[in-house]
Amino acid sequence: MTRSGGNAPPDRGSAGGSRMSSNRPIRLFRNLNAKISAIPMIATALVVFVGGTVWTIIYSFTNSKLLPRAKFVGLDQYERLWNSNKWLISIENLFIFGICSLIFSFIIGFVLAALLDQKIRFEDTFRSIFLFPFALSFIVTGLVWQWLLNPDFGIQSVVRSLGWESFDFDPLYNANIVIYGILIAALWQGTGLVMCLMLAGLRGIDEDIWKAARVDGIPMWKTYLFIVIPMMRPVFITAVVIIASGIVRVYDLVVAQTSGGPGIASEVPAKYVYDAMFLSQNLGQGFAASTMMLLSVAIVVIPWAYLEFGGRKSHG
């Protein structure tokens, strides 16, 4: 779509165009400056995003090892991938981690936002406290929680020293629950963001709605449940997409907190890709695994994009 105002070249006088049609500048050179300035965007979009993705997908069907080789082997890499224990654990971890962090960050984020929305004192202070971990990197987050969850010095030892000798809380050394140790750290880092999104959503709700509900005598919890939360659907959807696309990428946190251990108990797909590509010189596996990651993101994003942008037309 073009706008009449933005489409004509800037330096062309009104006389030129109307006098003779042969004077019309060639299409390609209209808006030349804008087009030149858009070259980085076009290059990024075409070469990196489209080109890179297509290239990776194509080479996931090859048996590339140390260097990419165009020797196609069909679905061999995918077969090997889904037979790999490490990959299966990665997927399982991602699944548990993803579901839990979605649920908990939603609940915690919404409750904190709703509490902050009660016209309380020190709102800014509380908000700053809840959000500051979001400014920190996953590496810093992972290392802090590695220290806090250290069984010899951290929370477990402190609780034990208070007299509860049988207290067991060493997620980072227990393969069964290690992913929850990572979850705690991830929630610490990320719930502030969810809270901010929810707070913005709550503040966007017409104040008269609250007044009407009060005049109607509807208790606050019912107002939230039946009126406000249904009204915040767009905010929730946006939050799901943001959190979900972050979950799939989770990498640094695991590297810093557990390096995938104990054993391979806390492996995640993003780490599988990195290890295959840059540590074990198994490029084909890396390409296949990253293609699977792309697929999982597509499963989340495409329905959303369809609802968000495709559905808009039918609403008129």
Place this chain on the structure above:
Amino acid sequence: MDSSTATLPTSHAARAEPRGKKPQRRLSRRNIIIYGTLTVAAIYYLLPLYVMVVTSLKGMPEIRLGNIFSPPLEITFEPWVKAWATACTGLNCDGLSRGFWNSVRITIPSVILSILVASVNGYALANWRFKGANIFFTILIVGAFIPYQVMLYPIVIILREIGLYGSLTGLVIVHTIFGMPILTLLFRNYFTSIPEELFKAARVDGAGFWTIYLRIMLPMSLPIFVVAMIIQVTGIWNDFLFGVVYTGPETYPMTVQLNNIVNSTQGVKEYNVNMAATIITGLVPLIIYFISGKLFVRGIAAGAVKG
């Protein structure tokens, strides 16, 4: 009734006739629940920060004996000095300082370049729409959702071809590329919100593409440039994946070096040095966060809510 008693609503509570403000106990159940929950949550968020600081100020013997929450008996800054100047990663024993300066040398040009490219780009998209622009823009936004892992290796090949693989310049280009979707969106939305009449008036006055950008759009958009800067500085400073993939041991950014110091397997674990190093690494984004305040919130809102 004179107005002086109006400020003392509680004095009416005893009277039979309700008058003035509804008497409220300070410690109503509602307030206890609200402030109680918020305080518990605040402790959860603050505790790790506290433990980090406390641990970094203790000596190793005290750490082995005491508990992580107790304040240091004897404050020592030695772990900080060691973390900064002499902590070892592999064979290098010059501390985090090298990583810090690498990160500075990565962050500054990356921030400038990415904001420059994205702001001009957003401006072109908002005010100079040309055929096909929206197709590329859509690809760009969709691209923001593609896991980086998918594009990791193709970029290695590209950088290798142009001889920048493993260099800081290469990493600057990578940051510019991956910062482009969100920043372009940010600037495009902001420039679209500026009244179009202003742009048209400038056109009628004979101003061209760059004149309008520099003389009209740029001065009107300083807040959004600050927001973009906050997004980029924290994002690039905190990056780990691109740093570890596209640079070498000599050029590692701070996060990578920090991870290597703390998670290196050889030698005795010096938790106090580790925590000092962790704080130092987190300091830059933390300072930006606490200085920028509301703008930081605006930054994540801008990043989160699509146009």
Place this chain on the structure above:
Amino acid sequence: MASVSVKNLFLSFGEVKVLQDLNLEVGRGEFLVLLGSSGCGKSTLLNCIAGLLDISDGQIFISDKNVTWEEPKDRGIGMVFQSYALYPQMTVEGNLAFGLRNAGVGRAEIAKRIKQAAELLHIEPLLKRKPAQLSGGQRQRVAIGRALVRDVDVFLFDEPLSNLDAKLRAELRVEIKRLHQQLENTTMIYVTHDQIEALTLADRIAIMRGGAIQQLADPHTIYNRPINKYVAGFIGSPSINFLDGAVTRDGKPRFTSGEVVVDLERYPFEDGSSDGACAFGVRPEHIAFGDAAADSPFTAEVRVDVVEPMGSDTLVWSKLGGQDFRFRVDGQIPVSTGENVRIGFDPARASIFDKKTELRL
């Protein structure tokens, strides 16, 4: 019997005093309009009556019950908001029923009340729709319906028509007036900044400014005998002419402004008012023109500066005693710029205000 009464109401947000020592009595079945420009405290007062704002001091009675500390739902009020404030995820029926169901009203009773309200407001065909599928006017009807089903004696309207376009506003205005006539003994308090709404709907109008009521009277009095210069200037469109000058009452009472002298023999002075500098106000629509002016107690000849035809009538700008002076003539009479015309008015219908206190003389 007072339906709503506000006694010595104070409201302040921190240091800012929004309402000060405000008193108001609204009779049973009365339609009272709170009128004022934005920020005058009219909506704030309404919210205090509704119990949506905590007051700093004073008392509020509704139907002779002290409701100062009551929750809004227990005050026996229904409220209609400017932004409609319908619950977007529920149907019209759901919107009407939600409050009642919460209050534990029986199913049959809810159905009965919804049916009555829907009939009264002509929204029966819309009951199954959602608010997003309704036009602005329909939404506001539903919002009124939601107040109606509460079966209360007092209705509070907070600028209910301000979000509608001019045509719908006029339609719904009549609708509200009709509703008030149908619902006997129902008190309505209506906030607006639109003087036409106020004049057409109100039994009494309270004109507010700076958190205080300037004048509380029926529309006729407000229009003809404004209590101060602010009220005079606020009510009436086009607005009233003010001529600066002085009043003297030693001997024959008269108003003097330069060479203009107006005989005030027939002007009904307020008791205890004093002479001196003043503003002489006369409404553009009270000025006679041409032959009709000849009979007026005061006449003058003025030069036409600007002519603004408005269809039914024409607004003419001229100068009297060197000061701007507007008057309204029938739209059919030709008036042209530069012409000298004769005008006249009856000083008895004028309003004179003290220069300093701005109070009516």
